[in-house]
Amino acid sequence: MLEIRDIDVFYGDAQALHGVSLTVDEGELVTLLGANGAGKTTTLRAVAGVRPVTRGELRFDGAPLHTIPAHRRPGMGIALVPEGRDLWPQLTVRENLELGAYSRPARARRATTLAEVYARFPVLEKRSRQLAGSMSGGEQQMVAIGRALMSRPRLLMMDEPSLGLAPVVVTAMFAAIRQLHAAGLTILLVEQNLARALEVADRGYVIETGHVALTGTADALLTDPAVRTAYLGL
Amino acid sequence: MGEFTTLAISAVLLAGFYAAMAYGLGLIYGVLRIVNLAHGGIIMAAAYLAWQLFERFRIDPFLAIPIALVVFFGVGVVIYLGLVRFIPRGPAGAVQSLLLLFGVWLIIRNAAYLLFTGNEQVIQTSYATSSVTILGGGFSVTRIAVFGVAIVALLGLHLLLTRTYLGKAIRAVAQNPDSCTLAGINVERVYLLTFGLGTALAGLAGVLASTLFAFTPSFGAGELLKSFVIIVLGGLGSIIGIALGALVLAFAEVFAVYVVPPYLTSAVGFVLLVVVLVLRPGGLFGQRVLR
Ligand SMILES: Nc1ncnc2c1ncn2[C@@H]1O[C@H](COP(=O)(O)OP(=O)(O)OP(=O)(O)O)[C@@H](O)[C@H]1O
Ligand SMILES: [Mg+2]
Numbered sequence: 001m002l003e004i005r006d007i008d009v010f011y012g013d014a015q016a017l018h019g020v021s022l023t024v025d026e027g028e029l030v031t032l033l034g035a036n037g038a039g040k041t042t043t044l045r046a047v048a049g050v051r052p053v054t055r056g057e058l059r060f061d062g063a064p065l066h067t068i069p070a071h072r073r074p075g076m077g078i079a080l081v082p083e084g085r086d087l088w089p090q091l092t093v094r095e096n097l098e099l100g101a102y103s104r105p106a107r108a109r110r111a112t113t114l115a116e117v118y119a120r121f122p123v124l125e126k127r128s129r130q131l132a133g134s135m136s137g138g139e140q141q142m143v144a145i146g147r148a149l150m151s152r153p154r155l156l157m158m159d160e161p162s163l164g165l166a167p168v169v170v171t172a173m174f175a176a177i178r179q180l181h182a183a184g185l186t187i188l189l190v191e192q193n194l195a196r197a198l199e200v201a202d203r204g205y206v207i208e209t210g211h212v213a214l215t216g217t218a219d220a221l222l223t224d225p226a227v228r229t230a231y232l233g234l
Numbered sequence: 235m236g237e238f239t240t241l242a243i244s245a246v247l248l249a250g251f252y253a254a255m256a257y258g259l260g261l262i263y264g265v266l267r268i269v270n271l272a273h274g275g276i277i278m279a280a281a282y283l284a285w286q287l288f289e290r291f292r293i294d295p296f297l298a299i300p301i302a303l304v305v306f307f308g309v310g311v312v313i314y315l316g317l318v319r320f321i322p323r324g325p326a327g328a329v330q331s332l333l334l335l336f337g338v339w340l341i342i343r344n345a346a347y348l349l350f351t352g353n354e355q356v357i358q359t360s361y362a363t364s365s366v367t368i369l370g371g372g373f374s375v376t377r378i379a380v381f382g383v384a385i386v387a388l389l390g391l392h393l394l395l396t397r398t399y400l401g402k403a404i405r406a407v408a409q410n411p412d413s414c415t416l417a418g419i420n421v422e423r424v425y426l427l428t429f430g431l432g433t434a435l436a437g438l439a440g441v442l443a444s445t446l447f448a449f450t451p452s453f454g455a456g457e458l459l460k461s462f463v464i465i466v467l468g469g470l471g472s473i474i475g476i477a478l479g480a481l482v483l484a485f486a487e488v489f490a491v492y493v494v495p496p497y498l499t500s501a502v503g504f505v506l507l508v509v510v511l512v513l514r515p516g517g518l519f520g521q522r523v524l525r
Contacts, residue, residue, distance in 0.1 A: 048415075049415075050412065070416075071415050071421070082412070087413070088406045099417050106418075107399070
């Protein structure tokens with residue numbers, strides 16, 4: 001479904017990605033792992049179109065993606081839950097969700113999707129009139145995921161959804177991710193919590209200073225000696 | 235008591251006009267983080283448009299409002315596409331935007347001098363001198379009509395911002411443009427429409443002003459500064475904030491007649507501005523973001 005072929009991305013003169021390649025197939029849950037500053041966020045932002053790619057190719061369903069402006073990509077079925085959630089704090093929960101369905105195809109089915117999102121995260125319905133900025137971290141993350149789901153994505157990208165959450169909330173978050181995957185959604189998940197991410201994922205990529213260092217099935221990565229020493233501290 | 239009531243009603247009527255006048259500036263600042271120094275020039279240009287329509291075609295200024303809204307929305311779009319679009323967003327572009335939009339103002343003003351000379355103009359409608367009595371005080375029909383139009387415009391804007399997809403997108407862009415792109419909102423287009431809308435509101439204010447005051451091509455400077463005072467006082471949070479800011483300014487100006495000579499009342503707003511900036515830099519009623 002998604003193919004990233006040998007892309008370079010720069011911030012000014014500093015190169016953040018050096019020839020990164022990665023694929024996600026329909027129905028898969030793929031996780032992208034790595035240390036701080038490795039280039040995980042940059043990779044997702046390149047797919048979302050908010051970070052330009054200077055070399056290489058992005059393809060979605062086999063068609064070139066890099067020529068399509070960022071604001072058109074949600075309408076094609078690509079959604080990103082950004083790092084740090086990035087909600088509109090002074091809008092209500094409901095307004096945040098409604099704006100997630102901004103693209104034409106999603107707008108037409110807004111009511112149905114909203115009911116689905118409320119069914120998945122009942123607390124959002126209870127808090128629908130509250131300002132998003134006044135919610136707890138875990139609830140805000142649910143709003144961020146709900147907002148992305150409102151665009152009826154076919155590929156859902158999530159950037160460190162467990163960041164800064166209390167342990168029980170992290171567990172709930174991974175349960176929600178597992179359910180979304182079980183419902184057939186294709187997911188590209190960025191995480192620093194390797195053990196947790198590899199538990200739910202089918203496959204994974206480990207990225208180091210802008211290069212893909214390792215890739216394999218989740219089980220293979222979990223038992224890989226290099227991963228165990230470098231990232232799991234075993 | 236009688237005089238007090240009359241002054242208070244005067245202040246409320248004036249506040250309605252002030253709120254409509256300030257909203258365009260506040261909207262553009264809230265979303266694009268740019269102080270539109272051309273605001274005063276647009277107000278003046280719209281007054282001249284109303285005057286020309288009245289002199290040449292006998293179109294009543296109040297009936298000229300829809301024309302002015304369309305014309306100045308277009309003017310805003312042209313200014314955005316021709317200039318504002320190229321200014322870097324954020325603090326990097328602050329000085330550039332001030333200089334460029336100040337330049338636009340000078341161009342509009344000098345064009346008005348060339349076209350219409352510096353002579354003072356007034357629009358003499360048939361009802362210009364009619365008045366009605368409210369609670370013992372006489373109020374001109376024009377001022378009441380201006381108040382009515384201003385209230386309708388503010389309500390319309392409130393509904394646009396809170397009830398429509400475009401309005402919600404405008405408020406979201408004011409709070410976090412990056413996540414708007416991720417949600418599929420074309421942020422550039424929202425900037426363009428907001429600049430058009432803010433300019434159209436300045437146009438509305440200019441038409442309303444043309445029914446209240448005499449004007450020359452230099453008209454608009456005071457209106458820009460007062461608009462600025464209002465958004466600093468009231469914040470950008472909501473229509474309520476703007477309305478409160480407008481009320482504070484209008485009451486201060488109207489009731490200043492008790493303490494200062496008439497030629498100094500227009501300085502009242504600036505004294506207020508300085509006091510607020512020193513004591514409460516966040517504004518009297520808080521909320522620095524458009525919500
Ligand atoms: N806005 C920016 N300007 C300049 N350099 C940046 C910017 N954002 C990221 N970088 C650099 O690009 C590289 C990759 O950053 P990126 O945010 O993609 O890492 P990450 O893997 O998501 O890290 P983290 O786990 O901390 O979120 C880093 O070296 C970082 O310093
Ligand atoms: Mg990151």
